[in-house]
Amino acid sequence: MRHRSLLSFLLTIAAGLALTQAACAQGVRIGTEVVPDKPAGSLRLATYNVLNLFDDLDDPTLSGQFDDWYDQDRVLRAKPESERQAVAENIRRLDADVICLEEIESYDALIAFRDQFLADMGYEYVVSIDVGQERGIENAVMSRFPLSDIKVWPDLDLGGVHPENYGPTGKNWYAGQPITFRRSPLRVTVNVPAERSASGKPYALTLFAVHHKSGRYNDYWRDKESAKIVEFIKQMEAEQPAINVAVLGDFNAQHDENVLQNYFDAGMIDLYGDDKGFPVEPRLTHESDRRIDFILVNRNLANETDFNTRVVLGTPVRAKGADYRNVPAPDGYASDHMPVAVNIETADKPGTPAKPE
Known part of the structure; x- marks a missing residue:
């Protein structure tokens, strides 16, 4: 971990407080500003696509269209300091115990970000694995609890070809190539020790951090990706009937599309899941006025999920349209x-699964 002076760290905190005050002053267009309480024995689980968390160091293996240092207009790709500070402040406001992150450049970039802005947040356990995506982005997890059973599936054949x-008239850049994960999901198991769980017994939760392929006409690709992850989940549930599983991240699809139906x-x-009658704006997750970021839980985990604590944290975005x-x-x-x-009660509760009310 890089060492920073006390003065520098205090200035970082002060800047974050100023950002929070500015956000609250102007209000939020989507999501909500209120973060629910987190009682003792609860684990707050979160997902956040942080939009191109690139550092300012050049990776010589990436060039041209996929250069990590400059974009095609010769503009630095590094995420601006103000945006990195804002991301960090949103993470502070959320105070998640385990957070899955999308659009991370690398493990080193994430560690540098954590050490600069979140050194006091307890995120001792960090996983971010290069999966060979051309633009260099990957999924990651930061956690206050130990992580195990870590796995990615770069270049896994999902069946079929592009x-x-x-779309109706466009040329597919990948035509004829085997379909693989665009950005492999990241699987980790979160291990809550007995002394920190609600039951006084060890508690485990397996996560699939996902970032499904973007693009209007890439629904066939997303469908293949989600079908394969479902295979993984079914196999795990067959081998461990009591396993707790969550799939969370940026799905690049809305709830009525095939990728979610799988x-x-x-x-x-x-x-x-109780969309009917629920106010629209507080649950939208993208500035395009869509809900494309999800936390999905299996039946076992639903029993321990406090659906009353679900939250989409509102942050400043551009005006509608x-x-x-x-x-x-x-x-x-x-x-x-x-x-x-959302909050998870860290105590296994067999029985009929709970659902949103």
């Missing part, structure tokens, strides 16, 4: 995605 066309058909439960390509981001901007979180 079609010739992208999970629902396998018994996974959406935190906001604004084009991000030519409209500057507002003050306090961190990402085009909102963090999503």
